[in-house]
Amino acid sequence: MDTEQLTGLFRRMTPAMLAEVAVVLAVAVLLAWLIQTLLPWLAGRLHGRRRHWVLALIPTLRILVVAVAIGWIVTLLIEPSLRNMVAILGAVGLALGFALKDYVSSLFAGVVAAYERPYRPGDWIEVDGCYGEVRRIGLRALTMVTPDDTVVLVPHLKLWTELIRNANNGGASLLCVASFYLAPEHDAHGVRRVLHDVALSSPFIKLSRPVVVVMEDHPWGSRYRIKAYPMDPRQQFQFVTDLTARGKAALQSMPVQFAQVEAMASSRDSNAG
Template sequence: MDTDQLTGLFRRITPAIITELVLVVIAAMVLAWLVQFALPWLANRLHGRRRHWVLALIPTLRILVVLVAIGWVVSLLIEPSLRNMVAILGTVGLALGFALKDYVSSLFAGVVAAYERPYRPGDWIEVDGCYGEVRHIGLRALEMVTPDDTVVVVPHLKLWSELIRNANNGGASLMCVASFYLAPEHNAHAVRRALHDVALSSPYLKLNRPVVVVMEDHPWGSRYRIKSYPMDPRQQFLFVSDLTARGKATLQAMGVEFARVEAMAGSGESNAG
């Protein structure tokens, strides 16, 4: 853009325009301050949904104040012509493209997710270290609820860069694992049978799915894992707790010693028995 074009883009600055600019900026600052402090004051005097509704208005109203102020300032400084509007809109569009590229990428990933279905409502997934149940899938992101009842919003953008682990993959079967860490001196066959019986007697067990007890030997002792399925994926934590508590009591009644924490620290294992 040459000097003549650049000169024609802006209006001639006059004292009246400067005064109006100052008034617009002051008015925007006052309104933003009122929104920031008056609405929380009002919300603290309300209860229930009305309080949250008023608090949710704060960022929206502040953005509206800023956008109106920017539009007013631009209309005062820029000469209103078709050529100028096209130039401004092109610049704004380019800036928005860079600013919203992750948002647009999440939208495209949402389309891919709707087609490939790596997760569905009701699935238990792990994304970026967060594990929980998928409750809602939107265009841009999904909502999952962790076992601690925390809502986590995960953008579909994670499809491009993160591993997504799906525990039940749209089905009603979800494998659970209860681990036991035992000292070396014990009857391995008796322990496997006992742990197998513990799983079969659980009130949460899904009977039409297999129950497997896996053993691994280590320098510090042996690790046993009960692999089985609860009746409902939402019972997984109750199921594992039941297996662990009753399995531990059964092994103690058999006189089996658990691996010592000091011995396992050097091997990078942790005592879950």
């Protein structure tokens, strides 16, 4: 396609046409902002399935607004004949396909995520080794805040290639684990009772959920884990710290010894050999 043919694709620009393009862009931006602002506000006042359906509409409606705006502007700038439309859309589609394939994939993954709900605002998830709370789900990516208060943007494209671990899956219950490592000679039943009492006396404990103390035997000694739930998922780190500190103090008052680092290291080396 030479320069003369390319020029013939476009209409003659007029002030009225430019004004209409500007209005279309302004309306599209305004509608996208309203969708992103009003629908989360409405979802916050709904419960159950209705809330999830309203949240799921956000990326769908934003893609619809963008598509309509682009189609409208194209019909304003280009003479709407079959030859012109095939030529220009073919060239633009080929260029965008190579340049924005990851972006477009993230957009479609965002729509899939809106309906399958592998993560929701308030969920604690781990993606590609990064763990944090989902604060916002956008059209292309989600915003996650780590325990160190670092904001991480995760593209929805990860949905196709990465394992996504969801700790609470939209609920208010999140399992926490506190570990203790003891030398072999000790009263296992007594240790389990003490650690169970430590969990039940925590100010962060969610008593409506079960408390379990599990034990694993190793050549260097025993590993005990308290599995319990805090009242709020955001209290998980204070909860584990409280369990660890008070559990260690309780065990120190018993006739037990903690496992030595050297014994644990030598055991791992022998297993590796």
